[in-house]
Amino acid sequence: MDLFDKILKSMGGPLGQHQKWSHGYFSYPKLEGEIGPHMMFNGKEHLVWSLNNYLGLANHPEVRAADTQATADYGLAYPMGARMMSGNSIHHEELENDLAAFVGKEAAYLLNYGYQGMLSIIDALVDRNDVIVYDAESHACIIDGLRMHMGKRFVYQHNDIASCEKQLERATKLTEQSGGGILLITEGVFGMSGAQGKLKEISELKKKFNFRLLVDDAHGFGTMGPTGAGTHEEQDCVDDVDVYFGTFAKSMAGIGGFVAADREIVNYLRYNMRSQTFAKALPMPMVLGLKKRFELLRSKPELREKLWLIAKTLQSGLKERGFNIGVSNTMVTPVILQGDLYEATALTRDLRENYGIFCSIVIYPVIPKGIILLRLIPTAAHSLEDVQRTLDAYTEMGEKLKAGYYKENNVPVV
Numbered sequence: 001m002d003l004f005d006k007i008l009k010s011m012g013g014p015l016g017q018h019q020k021w022s023h024g025y026f027s028y029p030k031l032e033g034e035i036g037p038h039m040m041f042n043g044k045e046h047l048v049w050s051l052n053n054y055l056g057l058a059n060h061p062e063v064r065a066a067d068t069q070a071t072a073d074y075g076l077a078y079p080m081g082a083r084m085m086s087g088n089s090i091h092h093e094e095l096e097n098d099l100a101a102f103v104g105k106e107a108a109y110l111l112n113y114g115y116q117g118m119l120s121i122i123d124a125l126v127d128r129n130d131v132i133v134y135d136a137e138s139h140a141c142i143i144d145g146l147r148m149h150m151g152k153r154f155v156y157q158h159n160d161i162a163s164c165e166k167q168l169e170r171a172t173k174l175t176e177q178s179g180g181g182i183l184l185i186t187e188g189v190f191g192m193s194g195a196q197g198k199l200k201e202i203s204e205l206k207k208k209f210n211f212r213l214l215v216d217d218a219h220g221f222g223t224m225g226p227t228g229a230g231t232h233e234e235q236d237c238v239d240d241v242d243v244y245f246g247t248f249a250k251s252m253a254g255i256g257g258f259v260a261a262d263r264e265i266v267n268y269l270r271y272n273m274r275s276q277t278f279a280k281a282l283p284m285p286m287v288l289g290l291k292k293r294f295e296l297l298r299s300k301p302e303l304r305e306k307l308w309l310i311a312k313t314l315q316s317g318l319k320e321r322g323f324n325i326g327v328s329n330t331m332v333t334p335v336i337l338q339g340d341l342y343e344a345t346a347l348t349r350d351l352r353e354n355y356g357i358f359c360s361i362v363i364y365p366v367i368p369k370g371i372i373l374l375r376l377i378p379t380a381a382h383s384l385e386d387v388q389r390t391l392d393a394y395t396e397m398g399e400k401l402k403a404g405y406y407k408e409n410n411v412p413v414v
Contacts, residue, residue, distance in 0.1 A: 037049070037051060037053075037379060037381050037382050037386060039358075041352070041358060044353075044356065045356065046352065046356045046357065046358040047356055047357050047358065047386055047389060047390065048358045048359075049357070049358065049359040049360075049375075049376040049377055049378070049382075049390070050358060050359055050360045050375075050377055051377060051379055051381075052249050052250050052253060052377075053253045053379045053381060054219075054222060054223050054250050054251045054253075054307055054331065054377075054378075054379050054380065055222060055223075055251050055252070055253075055296075055297060055303040055304060055307060055379070055380050056303060056306070056307075056379050056380035056381035057251075057252060057253045057293050057296060057297070057303070058253035058381075059381070060296060062292055062296060063253075063289065063292055063293055063296070066288060066289050066291075066292035067285060067288075067289040067292075069288075070284060070285040070287075070288035070289055071285040073284075074283075074284035074285060074288075075285075076283055076285060077283070078283065078284045079280075079281050079283075079284060080280070081280065081281065082276075082277060082278060082279060082280060082281060083110075083270075083276065083277075083281045084270070084271075084277055087280060087281030088281065089281075089284065089287070091284065091287050091288060091291065092110055092281065092282065092287055094291070095110065095287060095290060095291050095294065096108040096109060096110055096258065098291075098294060099246075099258050099260060099294070100260050100266075102227075102229055102294075102298065103221070103229050103230055103232075103233075103238075103244050103246065103260050104229065104232070104233070104238040104239070105244060105260035105261055105262070106261070106262050106263040106266070107260065107261065107262070107263040107266035107267070108258045108259065108260040108266065109258060109259050109260075109266050109269055109270055109273075109276070110256060110257075110258050110281075110282055110287075111256055111257040111258055111259060111273075111276060112255075112256055112275075112276065112279055112280075112281075112282055113255070113256060113257065114141070114218060114245075114247030114248070114249055114256065114257035115140075115141040116141075116275050117141075117245065117247075117256075117257045117258075117259065117275070117276075118139075118141040118142060118145055118216055118245055118257075119141055119144050119145040119148070119275070120145075120273045120274065120275040120276065121145070121214070121243065121245060121259055121269065121273065122142070122145030122146065122148065122149065122183075122185070122214075123145060123148045123149075123273075123274070124268070124269055124272040124273045124274075125183055125212075125214070125243070125269075126149055126151060126180075126181075126183050127150070127151065127180070128150040128151045128180075129151060129175070129178040129179055129180030129181075130149075130151050130175070130178075130180040130181050130182070130183060131151060131152045131153065131154065131171040131174050131175055131178075131180060131181075131182050131183075132146060132149055132151070132152075132153040132154070132182075132183050132184075132185060133153070133154050133155075133156060133164065133167045133168055133171050133182060133183070133184045133185070133211070134146065134153065134154075134155055134156070134184070134185040134186070135155070135156060135158055135159065135164075135185070135186045135187065135197065136155050136156065136157055136158045137158040137159075137187075137190055137192070137193070138185060138186070138187065138216075139187060139191065139216060139218070141216070142185055142187075142216060151178075151180065152171070152174055154167040154170055154171055155167070158190075159195060159197065159198050161198060161201045161202070161205070164184075164202060164205065165205060165208075165209075168182065168184070168205060168208075168209045168211065169209075171209075171211070172209055172210070181210075181211070181212065182209070182210065182211035182212070183211065183212050183214055184202065184211045184212070184213050184214065185214045185215075185216070186198075186199065186202060186213075186214075186215060186216070187215065187216045187217070187218075187219075188215050188216065188217030188218075188219065188220035188221075188224065188230055188231030188232065189217065189218075189219035189220040189223075189224065189231055189330045189332065190219075190332075191218065191219050191332060192332075192334065192362065192366075192373070192375065193326055193327060193328060193332070193334060194325075194326065194327070194328025194329065194330045194331070194332030194333060194334055195326075195327045195328060195329060195330070196220075196224075196231055196234070196235070196329055196330060197215065197231065199213075199215060199231060199232055199235045199237050199240070199241065200235040200236065200237045200240075203237045203240035203241075206240065212242040212243065213240060213241050213242050213243070214242065214243040214245065215231070215232060215241050215243070215244055215245065216245050217230045217231050217232070217244060217245060217246050218245070218246065218247040218249070218250055218257075219250055219330065219331075219332060220232075220234070220246075220330075221246030221247065221250070221251055222246075222250065222251025222252060222297050222304070223250075223251050223304060223307060223330070223331060224330065227298070227301075228251070228297060228298075228301070228304050230244065230246065232244065242261060242262075242265070243259060243260075243261045243265060244259070244260045244261065245257065245258070245259050245260075246258055246260075248290055248293070251297060252290060252293040252294065252297060253293065254286060254289060254290050254293060255282075255286055256282050256286065256290070303380045304380070306380040307331060307378060307379060307380045308331065309384075310378040310379070310380070310382045310383075310384070310386075310387060311330075311331035311333065311378040313384060313387050314333055314376065314378055314387045314390070314391070315328070315333055317387065317388075317391040318333070318335060318391065318394065321391065321394065321395050321398070322398070323335050323336075323394065323398065324336040324337075331377075331378050332375065332377065333375070333376040333377070333378060334373050334374070334375050334376075335373070335374040335375075335376065335394065336371065336372075336373055337371070337372040337373070337374065337398070337401060338370060338371065338372070338401075339370070339371075339372045339401060339406065340369075340370065340407075341363055341364065342406070342407070343372065343401065343406040343407060344361060344363045344372040345361075346406035347372070347397055347400070347401055347406045348361045348374075350397060350400070350406070351393060351394075351397055355393040355396075355397075357389075357390055357393050359374050359375065359376050360374070360375040360377075361373070361374055361375075362374075362375060376390070
């Protein structure tokens with residue numbers, strides 16, 4: 001039996017024999033039921049740590065009521081056009097104005113999708129004469145945006161300010177010849193490690209270099225800072241971030257995103273982001289639902305407080321049990337283990353089938369060989385009981401891993 005066959009067996013057999021894998025293996029209750037972080041997987045209820053629902057808004061009764069009413073009022077078709085044509089509404093503009101004020105910028109522009117949005121922002125902001133400097137661990141949406149850039153780009157070592165300064169020096173020499181500008185891109189919260197981008201320290205480099213700073217704050221918007229305005233608020237450098245990007249997928253449990261900046265920059269993007277100019281506007285039910293989500297994000301700080309209670313309790317519990325959670329200083333909680341690919345799939349199946357715990361697993365080639373990363377995403381919907389159950393399960397799993405249980409064990413389902 002080769003390694004691939006072993007991995008398939010550890011997952012429960014060839015994928016073709018389990019049609020639920022290819023047709024959506026999670027089952028969600030109807031609206032009248034509270035699902036929280038518990039979902040059905042292959043007929044069994046599981047505690048899930050892989051949800052884009054930081055503030056627990058997905059099932060908030062006011063959110064459900066707003067979504068339902070907006071769908072009843074408008075259906076899913078409206079508005080039937082691009083924003084620049086027939087797809088604009090006062091609700092789109094009100095949401096943009098509120099978002100801009102919240103994150104400390106003059107204006108904002110709604111984006112249909114976060115991933116597509118970041119890619120398009122990069123494409124619109126730079127031309128062949130410009131140079132991009134970016135963090136080595138940037139998200140895939142940033143990397144794909146860089147691939148579209150026809151000019152030079154320099155990468156600096158992750159969160160390494162000395163390396164960043166070196167690349168800015170190289171970029172400055174080029175732009176002095178080309179007449180272009182420099183766009184520096186980093187993330188507010190790196191979604192895999194949970195580390196904050198060093199926005200404050202990068203901002204200090206503006207005293208020495210001339211560049212614009214673009215921050216992808218998908219995980220930071222709604223979670224970081226005294227009011228939840230983002231990682232730039234957390235690090236007290238709101239004015240130093242020239243272009244701020246946030247998504248609705250994480251803290252607001254929705255679809256889409258936004259970019260915020262000086263009004264001149266936002267107006268430029270409105271007319272030059274091709275993916276938005278030629279795309280149908282966000283549907284009215286989503287816009288109205290987002291307005292309700294945003295209202296709750298601002299008016300109910302207890303949701304963010306609950307998120308952080310869960311995150312800190314989970315992280316401190318893992319560290320007390322000897323687990324390595326890396327350099328995370330946010331709610332994102334990676335658990336870094338030693339093991340091969342087969343062990344990774346075996347322990348994941350054990351957690352899922354015998355402990356009822358579902359979480360994201362990251363293995364080579366995303367991370368080096370011999371490393372297993374289990375990423376836990378705490379939410380305000382989780383309970384302290386959920387945390388304790390998970391800590392107990394991880395303690396047993398960790399002991400099994402050290403003892404070699406997962407090397408050749410098929411992990412019987414009990």
